[in-house]
Amino acid sequence: MIPAARARAEVVDSLRTGDHVGRVPTGRACVGLVALHLAAAARTLARRRPTATPGAPGELRLVVANPVAHGARLADAALRSAREAGIEVAVVADRRLATDTLPVDEDFPAIGVRSVVSLVDGRSLTWAWSVLAHRAAWGGGRTTSRLVHAYLVLAQSVRYHHAFARVRSAPPTVRYLVDFDRHTYTRPWSWAASVHGRGLATLVHGSPSEATYLPFVAPRVLVWGEVQAEFVRRAGAEPVVVGRPEVVAARAGSGQSTALVCHSMEDLTETEVERLGGLLTQLRAAGYDLVLKLHPRNDGEQPAGTGWSTVARWADRQLDGSTPLDAVLDQDTVVVTVTSTAAVDALAVGAAALVVSDPDRALACDLAAVRAWTRSVGDPARVAGHGVDRLRASLVAASGPEASALLGRALRDLVDGPVASATAR
DSSP, rough: OOHHHHHHHHHHHHHHHHSSTTTHHHHHHHHHHHHHHHHHHHHHHHTTSSSSSSOOOOSEEEEOOOOSSSHHHHHHHHHHHHHHTTTTEEEEEEEETSOTSSSSEEOOOOSSSHHTTTHHHHHHEEEEEEETTTTGGGGGGOOOHHHHHHHHHHHHHHHHHHHHHHHHHOOTEEEEEESTTSSSSTHHHHHHHHHHHHEEEEEEEEEEOOOOSOSSSSEEESSSSHHHHHHHHHHHHEEEEEOOOTOOOOOOOOOEEEHHHHHHOOOOHHHHHHHHHHHHHHHHTTTEEEEOOOOOOOOOOOOTTTTHHHHHHHHHHHTTSOOOOOOOOOOOEEEEEETTTHHHHHTTTTOOOEOOOOSSSSOOOHHHHHHHHHHHOGGGGGGSSSSSHHHHHOOOSSBBHHHHHHHHHHHHHTTSSOOOSOOOO
């Protein structure tokens, strides 16, 4: 059985990090509450099991929080690395949301209404209510209405119930790799593997920050480079440097230098606006085109966030948020950001990047390293000559086939590790 006392606080804490945060309206939560109960009642009366795919075989379960776009590319790269290392892999993801190119072996629905109703039955919903009914479920950290919170706790509890049963029934030799161990989607698997003492690692899918990544659930973290490795060590976990197998080099330069300002919807301070203005003035004088790329979640043509409308007026042209970053990057591009991790992505593929946020603004660890390096750059128009190769190597130790080989070895070590016979933490 699931250790209920520990699970109550765990379920609520797992709701702090995920795509649902601040994006579930009360009306949808009401529909979700009704749908969960109707689906559970129907299955109980018909004596039917939930429709989610049963557990798939494999030495390694790869649990994918983001099965589209960059997340799908990372999952594909991890899948190739594992198979090249001779590891049998089963991909766990929400099949309804996953891109067609990602082969999903086990359907694990996300927390949204249309997904999670395929997972609920009378037993899991009864356990979910035991979580919601306890005062721990209504403790500190709740930032939504009571109805939204109730739906999220019930839906997530159903998902925990399912993941716990899957891990418990799987052979103890099965290992688990998740692409973000604290994310609402993957955390039920992370926690269940931890409780059962099963081998578990998280594959960094982005630039880690203290606000979203800590504390790690997985004891082992597969990271891009030494900057992330040091972040992981300070947090008390074991880093393994594998680079970025999904990354390919940027296109050759077109001959036209471009400064690509990546908007990320944050509120800029006055000093950040001034710093951006001064930097863009220097780049324009050096012959750079100034392009503002809106954040993918930005609604409309006006950039959200204090100060960004001023930045937009300085730009020669603007790209909407649906434009993929790799479609506009080449080796003549300098990416300029305040908090966007596009700076790290640009450096990884061979472009240059500058981060101009205030010194006291909290940043993800890779961005903080780029910010510190940016302060050493005298002439931004000659950014490629200021030790950018050393910076790049500290951020991303390897890419492409070299990183794929490193990841394959790390996964082989995970799979061949000792089998735990007793319950862990």
